Amino acid sequence: MSRARTILLAVAVALAALAGASSAVAGGWAVVRLDEVPTGARPGTPLSVGFTVLQHGRTPAGLDVLGEPPRLTAWNADDPTAQPVTATARPEGARGHYVVEVSFPAAGSWTWEIRPGWFEPTTLEPLTVVTPATPASGPAAGSDPSPAAATTDGGSARGTTLAVGGAALLVLAATLGIVAARRPGGRRRPLSAPGGAAP
Numbered sequence: 275m276s277r278a279r280t281i282l283l284a285v286a287v288a289l290a291a292l293a294g295a296s297s298a299v300a301g302g303w304a305v306v307r308l309d310e311v312p313t314g315a316r317p318g319t320p321l322s323v324g325f326t327v328l329q330h331g332r333t334p335a336g337l338d339v340l341g342e343p344p345r346l347t348a349w350n351a352d353d354p355t356a357q358p359v360t361a362t363a364r365p366e367g368a369r370g371h372y373v374v375e376v377s378f379p380a381a382g383s384w385t386w387e388i389r390p391g392w393f394e395p396t397t398l399e400p401l402t403v404v405t406p407a408t409p410a411s412g413p414a415a416g417s418d419p420s421p422a423a424a425t426t427d428g429g430s431a432r433g434t435t436l437a438v439g440g441a442a443l444l445v446l447a448a449t450l451g452i453v454a455a456r457r458p459g460g461r462r463r464p465l466s467a468p469g470g471a472a473p
Contacts, residue, residue, distance in 0.1 A: 302329065302330050303329075303330065303331075303393060303394065304327055304328060304329045304330070304331075304335055304340075304390050304391075304393040304394075305327075305328050305331050305396050306325050306326070306327055306328075306344070306388045306390055306396035306398075307325060307326050307328055308323065308324070308325045308398065309323075309324035309325060309326070310324075311399065312401060315378060315384075315401055315402065315403040315404070316378075316403065316404065316405070316406060317378055317379060317380050317381050317403055317405055318377060318378075318379065319377065320375045320376070320377045321375070321376050321377065321378070322373060322374075322375055323346070323373065323374050323375075323376065324366070324371065324372070324373045325344075325363075325371070325372055325373075325374075325388060326368075326370050326371045326372070327340065327344060327370050327372065327390040327391075327393075328370065329370075333370075334368065334369045334370025334371070335369075335370050335390065335391075336365070336369045336370055337365065337391075339391070340390055340391025340392065340393070341391045341392050342391050342392070343362050343363050343364065343365070343372065343391075344362075344363040344372050344374070344388050344389060344390045344391065345360060345361070345362050345363065345388070345389050346359075346360065346361045346362075346363065346374045346376055346386060346387070346388050347359070347360050347386065347387055347388075347389070347395075348360075348376065348378065348384045348385065348386035348387075348401070349384065349385050349386070350378075350380060350382050350383075350384055351382065351383040351384065351385050351400065352382035352383055353380065353382065356379075356380065359376060359377070359378060359379070359384075361374050361375060361376040362374065363388070374388070378401075378403045380403070381403050381404055381405045382402075382403055383400050383401075383402055383403075384400060384401045384402075384403055385397075385400050385401075386398055386400075386401055
């Protein structure tokens with residue numbers, strides 16, 4: 275075998291070995307599968323996101339394969355000038371399972387991805403961060419703003435007193451009228467005689 279052919283063969287073997295080593299280290303590809311789609315994200319409130327890294331889409335991958343913990347990056351789609359948010363995940367539970375705590379500084383639609391170690395990042399569905407509605411100003415909690423409720427105690431007592439007093443006055447007036455209409459001795463005296471003359 276000529277010297278030139280020997281050199282070419284050695285180079286080819288070296289390249290094949292390098293390619294094989296690279297493939298062994300790389301291990302192909304990996305995806306991120308969320309435990310559940312996050313909901314209820316609020317500005318400034320930490321959101322916990324659990325996920326599993328699956329090498330080749332099926333084998334859970336630990337840090338020995340990833341080389342470093344997965345990293346989350348998010349961008350505010352409503353404000354392109356805002357700085358991206360980043361957070362590093364920690365292993366938790368079974369092999370390949372991680373949890374990351376992330377806090378979004380502002381409301382809006384956020385695009386985000388998780389990069390599992392040196393693997394390509396997995397882009398996730400946009401996340402909506404909303405500010406909780408502020409209750410309208412009004413009466414204190416537990417109070418009833420209706421006028422009827424506001425005067426229930428005093429108003430009811432006054433109404434009852436007036437009703438009893440009015441009934442008492444009617445009874446008194448009727449009694450006085452009966453007494454005045456009767457003659458001494460128990461006989462009833464007519465108020466007036468026919469023709470207007472007294473009897």
